[in-house]
Amino acid sequence: MRSSAIAVSGLRKAYGDKVVLDGIDFDVAAGSVFSLLGPNGAGKTTTVNVLTTLMKADAGTVHVAGHDVATETKRVRGAIGVTGQFAAVDELLSGRENLTLMADLKRVRDGGRVVTGLLERFDLVESADKQASTYSGGMRRKLDLAMTLVGNPQVIFLDEPTTGLDPRSRRTMWGIVRELVAEGTTIFLTTQYLEEADQLADRIAVLNQGRLVAQGTPEELKRQIPGTHVRFRFADLVELDAAARVLTEASRDEEELTLRVPGDGETRSVRALLDRLDAHGIDAQEFSVQRPDLDDVFLALTEQTAGTQHTGKEAIAQ
Template sequence: MNAIEVKNVKKGFGKLEVLKDVTLTVQPGEIYTLLGENGAGKSTLINILTTLSQADAGAVKVMGLDPICDGKHVRRLISLNAQTMTLDENFTGEANLRLIAKLRGVADVDVAIKEMSQRLELSAFIQRKVNTYSGGMRRRLDIAMSLLGSPKLVFLDEPTTGVDPKNRLALWQLIREMRANGQTVFLTTQYLDEADALSDHIAFIHDGRIVKVGTPAEIKRQVTTTYSLKVAEVQRDEATNLLKNAAIAFTQRESEFELDEIAAKQGLPILLANGIQVQHFNLNETKLETVFLNLMQQEVNHANH
């Protein structure tokens, strides 16, 4: 059984089409990231999956259940950490956790609160009222509330937005631990490095449509592989002329050359055969940012035609 199945889902608000035809599948125990710009439809899809909204068309299954017909059962299996935090500012952090633990039917509330406080480094301020918390402290408490009761499927809607670098890395580690514990994580983010670092699968959503799906490695392999080659400074002009005379395409910055895979295979032997001292020859790591920008440009070009 898949953790999530979405097929041809559409959702609009009045004349505004937010989700235009979304299809995706999430396997149990994976981190699945929905990556897109503001307004692309990420939160709208999460609302549908978590029983807060209903699709206008298409089919949705969450843990094998229909979130509308079996909403009560679905809500027992999932947890949602939304962009808008649901903290009671007049309660202490502990009181907020205790309330959620009781609502979720946690067996030993005191033990669960202690463990979660330690896990998210909340212990130092857990007895203080939330209205004294910083933004990062609030986000960590809000996520702690989402994890009480060990839900099988956790929805994290841009959980690190506005979080400082230290706490952001701590939240990344927590998300990895959730996967290690067998939980499924459905993550939305605008951060390319976050998607690259955490995801088992990534779906790019743009203008209400999924435009690319795959593992980070699979997606990055679809971009042209390039190599960087650096020669000794005194041999820069000679190397440039050798590559030009062999009609090998390259880009150059001082004594460093960038070549695609075919050009690299042709050019490196020529340089070495002519006594050029190659100081390094490296495969350039494709960044997810490159893929994202390429995809967005393709979508713009398609829309203009």
């Protein structure tokens, strides 16, 4: 069984009388990607700050890499990497100098070799000796993550790793995250891009109004909300009519020659639908299971706060 890299139980945090985290619990398995989602102001940064020892919780227990964040601050800090915070890029230094400084700070043995390895891994060799101030946004993010990796932290807190990156750089970053996870690193990901959470996260938790309103794999979350249906397309109107007489629960679109049947989209139920058509000698030209995407899940789970805060797609697009 894999152990927990992060274990959070009954975590509470209030600012004055404003309760931001109202008793939240979650576990993150070692060597997995966990993504915490929620509308602006939901408490994601507060959670990260507690988990990375920057802030004290009011109640609850938090263990990171097996250490209690409240009583073993140093050990926790030694086991984690945080992008954008501990590993701030110094603009006046070159990429190589930034990495070397980090290797010195962390007293990494054979620092020169580690730095060269990271420059190669992040495709920064050509610009290694140029000042970081001349780097593009994407290069800076790569350097930031490279600096976080110095010393091989077990748990990495990745804060919006691809905001502002072009699609190619985004995919490169995703590739690096997947490699890290394959090597056993645990990633705690915050992102505004639900597609990114969908691509990378093994598990997702949705924070809303102080509580975790849902947790699960991206697929589990999508299954929780209604909207899944099987879509059948037929060769012509005659076939469509015949199929509609069999699948009476379906809604039809005559222009598209399609029927939509709501359901769970599981293999067994799709097979049952195909069997019903088959029993009447009707063939669908094509069929597909259409599921809600994570945007739909996010909007459904966080809609109570709509109107009072930025939520949903609006928040994601910012």
